[in-house]
Amino acid sequence: MTGQPLPGFRDFFPPEHAALRGIFRAWREASRCAGFTEYEGPELESLELYTEKSGDEIVTQLYHFQDKGEREVALRPEMTPTLARMVVSQHRNYRKPIKWFSIPRLFRYERPQRGRHREHYQWNCDIVGEKSPVAEAELIATLCLGLSLLGLGAGDVIESLDVIHVDRATGAVRSWLFDSTGARAEGVFSA
Structure with a gap:
């Protein structure tokens, strides 16, 4: 055992984790004050969800594999396709405009470099229907x-x-x- 996380990933020890949670609190407060509602989606999605719009070249930038059910799946690299899937499946149940926000954990298989990690969090605020x-x-x-x-x-x-x-x-x-x-x-x- 090396004692280090995989390249492009990080450990959040208690002080760093507390700081991260403080950032998330500020993002949530700002979003809620502006009338956004928080949502979440699965971290694991069908690979097709990403290749459908971006093409097969995106596959080289994803963590993807075949699961035990022989489905091609990927760790989510961005939230927009998940949001689109969710909105399309339930859009009749929500008044427009839909104002949702999320703070997802995202994964990209890219060469790690300063300021870029293979795992990161991102604040998304989306307005659908306006x-x-x-x-x-x-x-x-x-x-x-x-x-x-x-x-x-x-x-x-x-x-x-x-x-x-x-x-x-x-x-x-x-x-x-x-x-x-x-x-x-x-x-x-x-x-």
Whole structure:
């Protein structure tokens, strides 16, 4: 026995685990304050759920295997396909827009490098059934609240805001974001 976790994985000893739980508490509080409801899905899904949209090339980035029932399965690398599967199966039972959030444990078989692990957690907030820029603004506001609850400000993370696809946002959303956070606009809305 080596005493070390597998490459790309980590141990969370009590102090680190307490810090991780503190982050999750802030994410949950921000999500609930914004009207999101928490959901969860299985960590193990049909391999087809991921190859259907992304093609067979995604298989090289997944932890996948054949289970004892001879089904091709994979540890979930992202939450969106699970969310889509869940919404499609029960969409008639929920009023639109659906505002759900999750903090899933995800797995990717990638070369470990600084800041990237094969196992990680991710905060997902999703609005299903709302096409207006208001949904984008709600997501940005929830993100800002989550960062604030962690003691972070716009200057700490503004360079990463474009991953939220705010490049589609209207001028009103842009004005709201920068007026309310005091952030600088350079590079945030570039395509």
